[in-house]
Amino acid sequence: MRGIPQPRLLSNPNGLALLFESATPKHWVRMQLPPSVELINPTVRRGPFRVAVFDFDGTLSLIREGWPRIMVTLMLDRLRELRLIAEPEAECATMLEDFVMRLNGHPTMRQMQRFAQEVTARGGIPAEPVAYLQQYLDRLMSVVRERWESLESQRAKPHEWVVPNAHGILRNLQDRGVPLFVASGTDLAHVSREVKLLELTPYVGGRVYAPKDNDASFRKRDVIEFAIRELAIRGDELIGFGDGVVETQEVKRAGGVAVGVASSEAGVHGVNASKRETLIAAGADLIIADYDHTPELLAWLWSYG
Numbered sequence: 527m528r529g530i531p532q533p534r535l536l537s538n539p540n541g542l543a544l545l546f547e548s549a550t551p552k553h554w555v556r557m558q559l560p561p562s563v564e565l566i567n568p569t570v571r572r573g574p575f576r577v578a579v580f581d582f583d584g585t586l587s588l589i590r591e592g593w594p595r596i597m598v599t600l601m602l603d604r605l606r607e608l609r610l611i612a613e614p615e616a617e618c619a620t621m622l623e624d625f626v627m628r629l630n631g632h633p634t635m636r637q638m639q640r641f642a643q644e645v646t647a648r649g650g651i652p653a654e655p656v657a658y659l660q661q662y663l664d665r666l667m668s669v670v671r672e673r674w675e676s677l678e679s680q681r682a683k684p685h686e687w688v689v690p691n692a693h694g695i696l697r698n699l700q701d702r703g704v705p706l707f708v709a710s711g712t713d714l715a716h717v718s719r720e721v722k723l724l725e726l727t728p729y730v731g732g733r734v735y736a737p738k739d740n741d742a743s744f745r746k747r748d749v750i751e752f753a754i755r756e757l758a759i760r761g762d763e764l765i766g767f768g769d770g771v772v773e774t775q776e777v778k779r780a781g782g783v784a785v786g787v788a789s790s791e792a793g794v795h796g797v798n799a800s801k802r803e804t805l806i807a808a809g810a811d812l813i814i815a816d817y818d819h820t821p822e823l824l825a826w827l828w829s830y831g
């Protein structure tokens with residue numbers, strides 16, 4: 527078609543350069559990743575993709591931002607009461623944070639089960655994991671309820687409580703005809719409520735998957751396998767976005783492309799260094815801090831048909 531740049535592969539030494547002939551043949555537009563995107567895997571497959579799976583907390587929503595601190599503080603409090611902290615407290619906190627983050631993406635109950643094991647390993651008698659879960663949710667929910675309330679009363683706008691430009695990437699993918707799935711380790715009733723509050727329903731519709739009543743057997747792997755089967759596509763036609771280990775590993779296991787979202791807190795821009803490191807170790811192909819350069823990123827990812 528006249529006036530529309532026709533792609534021609536001119537050179538591709540490292541998987542980065544795809545040149546587009548512009549309407550004026552003298553001008554060539556180099557298809558490059560925006561500088562805000564870090565390419566970890568130079569041989570990453572580039573589209574087209576036929577399904578996208580998003581984690582929820584930290585990947586789309588920031589409503590639960592701060593949850594690791596709340597969880598680790600609770601665990602420290604319980605260990606301190608039981609007099610089970612022999613090492614310097616900062617050291618103990620680092621150890622707790624380490625397993626909390628490694629299990630990020632599994633149902634929250636799994637982190638509580640792991641904590642109960644830690645109490646036992648230190649010679650204590652743990653409470654039931656479900657009791658720890660309740661204590662954690664009590665603390666977390668007092669913060670989350672305030673955020674719900676500010677969204678419900680419209681004192682806060684949905685865009686203030688999502689990873690920057692989350693709506694933009696969902697819209698762009700939807701315009702490309704890509705079905706969008708959400709897979710979260712947070713309780714389904716809460717995720718469903720927050721999807722609505724953040725005005726994400728037009729994009730993800732009913733394709734929101736999360737543990738019902740904190741069912742510890744929920745697995746993101748099952749959601750990914752279900753999506754691939756339902757859509758009758760190949761695993762390498764999957765693209766996943768997540769800020770945690772579990773979804774990143776599961777997307778790679780399925781043969782898809784994993785975009786690591788090293789998101790920061792609400793109102794803070796830039797890459798979260800510790801998330802970035804964890805995501806790279808888990809196998810992320812690319813790292814982004816947010817979705818501010820969505821059009822360029824998706825154009826690049828789709829530029830080999």
Ligand SMILES: [Mg+2]
Nearest residue numbers: 581583584770
């Ligand atoms: Mg997350």
